[in-house]
Amino acid sequence: MSGIEQWLVDHKIPVGKWGESFFDFLIDNFAGFFDAITDGGSFLIDGTVDMLLFIPSIVLIILITGLAQYLQRTWKLSLFVFLSLLFIVNLGYWTETIESLVLVVYATVVCMITGVPLGIAAAHRPWLYSLLRPVLDLLQTIPTFVYLIPAMTLFGLGMVPALVATVIFAVAAPVRLTHLGVSSVPKPLIEAAESFGATKKQLLWKVEIPYALPTIMAGVTQCIMLSLSMVVIGALVGASGLGKPVVRALNSRQIDMGIEAGLAIVVVAILLDRLCKQRNAPVDGA
Amino acid sequence: MTAVEFKKVDIVFGDNQQEAIPMVDAGKTREEILEKTGCVLGVADGSIKIEEGEICVLMGLSGSGKSTLLRAVNGLNKVTRGEVLVRDGDDLIDVASCDAKTLRHMRMERVSMVFQQFALLPWRTVSENVGLGLELKGMPKAEREAIVEEKLKMVSLDQWKDKYAHELSGGMQQRVGLARAFATDADILLMDEPFSALDPLIRDHLQDELLELQRNLKKTIVFVSHDLDEALKIGTHIAIMEGGRIVQYGEPEEIVLNPANEYVAEFVAHMNPLNVLRCASLMTPVSDLRKDGDRVILDKYDAFKVALDSKGAVQKVTFEDKEELPVFSFEADHSLDDIPDCNIVTASPEITMKRAIELRQSTGNPVLLSEEGVLVGVVGDEEIYQGILRQSSIADAAE
Ligand SMILES: Nc1ncnc2c1ncn2[C@@H]1O[C@H](COP(=O)(O)OP(=O)(O)OP(=O)(O)O)[C@@H](O)[C@H]1O
Ligand SMILES: [Mg+2]
Numbered sequence: 215m216s217g218i219e220q221w222l223v224d225h226k227i228p229v230g231k232w233g234e235s236f237f238d239f240l241i242d243n244f245a246g247f248f249d250a251i252t253d254g255g256s257f258l259i260d261g262t263v264d265m266l267l268f269i270p271s272i273v274l275i276i277l278i279t280g281l282a283q284y285l286q287r288t289w290k291l292s293l294f295v296f297l298s299l300l301f302i303v304n305l306g307y308w309t310e311t312i313e314s315l316v317l318v319v320y321a322t323v324v325c326m327i328t329g330v331p332l333g334i335a336a337a338h339r340p341w342l343y344s345l346l347r348p349v350l351d352l353l354q355t356i357p358t359f360v361y362l363i364p365a366m367t368l369f370g371l372g373m374v375p376a377l378v379a380t381v382i383f384a385v386a387a388p389v390r391l392t393h394l395g396v397s398s399v400p401k402p403l404i405e406a407a408e409s410f411g412a413t414k415k416q417l418l419w420k421v422e423i424p425y426a427l428p429t430i431m432a433g434v435t436q437c438i439m440l441s442l443s444m445v446v447i448g449a450l451v452g453a454s455g456l457g458k459p460v461v462r463a464l465n466s467r468q469i470d471m472g473i474e475a476g477l478a479i480v481v482v483a484i485l486l487d488r489l490c491k492q493r494n495a496p497v498d499g500a
Numbered sequence: 501m502t503a504v505e506f507k508k509v510d511i512v513f514g515d516n517q518q519e520a521i522p523m524v525d526a527g528k529t530r531e532e533i534l535e536k537t538g539c540v541l542g543v544a545d546g547s548i549k550i551e552e553g554e555i556c557v558l559m560g561l562s563g564s565g566k567s568t569l570l571r572a573v574n575g576l577n578k579v580t581r582g583e584v585l586v587r588d589g590d591d592l593i594d595v596a597s598c599d600a601k602t603l604r605h606m607r608m609e610r611v612s613m614v615f616q617q618f619a620l621l622p623w624r625t626v627s628e629n630v631g632l633g634l635e636l637k638g639m640p641k642a643e644r645e646a647i648v649e650e651k652l653k654m655v656s657l658d659q660w661k662d663k664y665a666h667e668l669s670g671g672m673q674q675r676v677g678l679a680r681a682f683a684t685d686a687d688i689l690l691m692d693e694p695f696s697a698l699d700p701l702i703r704d705h706l707q708d709e710l711l712e713l714q715r716n717l718k719k720t721i722v723f724v725s726h727d728l729d730e731a732l733k734i735g736t737h738i739a740i741m742e743g744g745r746i747v748q749y750g751e752p753e754e755i756v757l758n759p760a761n762e763y764v765a766e767f768v769a770h771m772n773p774l775n776v777l778r779c780a781s782l783m784t785p786v787s788d789l790r791k792d793g794d795r796v797i798l799d800k801y802d803a804f805k806v807a808l809d810s811k812g813a814v815q816k817v818t819f820e821d822k823e824e825l826p827v828f829s830f831e832a833d834h835s836l837d838d839i840p841d842c843n844i845v846t847a848s849p850e851i852t853m854k855r856a857i858e859l860r861q862s863t864g865n866p867v868l869l870s871e872e873g874v875l876v877g878v879v880g881d882e883e884i885y886q887g888i889l890r891q892s893s894i895a896d897a898a899e
Contacts, residue, residue: 410684
């Protein structure tokens with residue numbers, strides 16, 4: 215028995231080496247490409263953060279409260295948004311909150327831009343979906359730490375590798391939900407449009423997307439929440455934001471700092487969840 | 501002019517069509533074909549010619565292939581073999597073989613469809629739903645609105661244009677479906693059990709509305725129904741389908757009087773004959789009536805006698821040889837109230853059995869039937885009873 219084991223150990227398959235040389239290959243040949251993404255990404259993210267921080271916090275809080283009122287139309291929620299944002303300022307985590315929010319928003323935008331078309335394409339082509347499904351499962355089951363390493367290797371330290379890791383983690387949700395929404399359009403609705411001569415494109419824009427919209431929007435909400443859950447992990451590859459103080463507190467056993475930063479994350483999570491809630495229940499078909 | 505013609509149409513669902521087609525030709529049943537090839541036979545050898553302005557009803561039990569045949573007209577179902585010719589101006593286009601662009605043209609301009617479950621888009625208002633076809637054609641909004649308004653007026657829903665479909669009753673929703681189909685001004689209307697999801701009263705009402713609209717618009721309608729009474733009421737022609745095959749095609753009365761087989765007879769047995777049977781097929785013809793000298797005797801008690809002139813027109817009607825009955829000529833636009841008391845009525849042999857019973861009851865006398873002034877026959881109690889009994893004898897035979 216131990217002979218076999220010894221043999222196995224001696225003849226190690228160099229998976230790690232292969233992976234490393236794959237990444238080496240990528241870096242050697244496409245360094246320019248990854249650098250461009252890194253530079254462009256950080257420019258965009260940092261620029262947005264700087265711009266938002268340039269606005270006095272109280273003005274921004276009022277603006278966000280206004281947005282809440284516009285989206286949900288309940289004064290109770292708006293009041294809650296207003297007070298909890300003030301509370302974050304009071305905790306001293308305003309800058310970090312803005313940084314995290316910007317990261318979450320960009321991650322969500324990237325996820326939607328890639329995930330929605332992919333979901334639509336998969337809904338129209340069953341073979342594509344059967345190909346995608348194991349990949350999506352994999353993305354959601356691999357521990358997120360695992361893809362921090364390649365993300366860091368390719369994009370260095372900072373906001374961009376965190377963004378990439380977040381997108382990889384969260385993109386499955388909009389793909390799945392868009393697929394679900396588009397493929398559950400009732401057949402008679404499609405046939406009605408077809409019977410009036412709708413083209414594929416018209417069918418998509420006038421029937422499938424409007425029908426699937428509530429489900430797609432649920433995908434946005436999920437994406438936002440998943441992205442937020444990556445804030446702390448993102449800090450491990452150097453992303454600034456609310457994750458940073460948490461990681462620092464963990465390393466230096468500063469319980470008070472950990473509690474406060476953790477609380478800020480929870481507050482942001484509740485806020486985002488409430489803001490994204492759909493005001494109207496989705497209309498059902500036919 | 502032919503509006504739609506099915507020419508030897510076969511529709512087979514499934515992958516193994518090459519193997520199924522020879523079995524269809526051999527006249528095998530749907531079950532045999534399914535067992536051998538795994539294909540479902542939708543329609544086999546369907547041939548019908550529908551003239552412009554007709555209402556052709558496809559009738560049959562569930563699964564008999566009515567919808568499948570109907571949906572071949574706008575290409576929602578692919579035809580496996582055969583031709584489906586649809587009129588486009590001076591041409592007949594074979595939608596089974598035309599290219600995508602032509603098919604789209606036919607769907608936008610020539611053929612529109614009304615669905616059983618209405619199939620309205622729930623996120624659109626009533627007027628946005630009605631304008632769907634025009635929108636897909638690329639018509640600008642302002643132009644669209646005028647047409648939508650007009651069509652909504654036509655189905656008397658103009659008050660409801662800004663509501664959503666789920667805010668309307670089923671009957672109203674189907675009127676929206678009708679308005680949507682009318683909006684593109686297509687001459688050919690496909691209706692797949694449009695009233696089946698509605699309760700009987702609303703259904704009856706919408707049938708009347710459809711007939712009324714049809715009188716003004718003169719569309720060609722292909723209508724699917726599983727209800728013979730409905731088919732007889734609205735159809736100018738009826739095709740009866742069984743297991744994917746058309747077993748009888750003809751005018752309503754033809755089908756009622758001469759069912760082609762047991763299956764059709766079974767349907768006929770359960771229908772209401774009053775609106776379908778015409779007096780021409782019910783009456784005792786003049787030649788079969790007994791005579792008293794020059795006069796014709798109308799009933800078996802020798803009570804009513806008619807004197808005819810040399811051409812055969814009614815001159816004088818007597819009751820029990822004493823009393824003379826004034827003759828009233830009952831035309832299509834008369835109502836029962838127009839008939840003076842104690843008159844005997846002459847009417848066209850084209851009137852329905854129901855009308856004849858009404859006339860008989862209202863006057864108390866037999867009904868004379870004349871065509872272009874010439875007496876052709878009579879319908880009295882005997883004939884009415886026989887009409888009803890023939891109905892029940894068909895029913896007995898079918899059971
Ligand atoms: N898309 C399809 N794929 C496979 N089989 C089909 C398809 N559409 C219809 N069929 C089959 O074809 C046959 C005829 O169906 P069709 O819908 O034309 O019947 P129908 O007369 O309209 O019945 P109903 O009154 O229930 O609507 C049925 O056996 C049905 O199962
Ligand atoms: Mg059907």
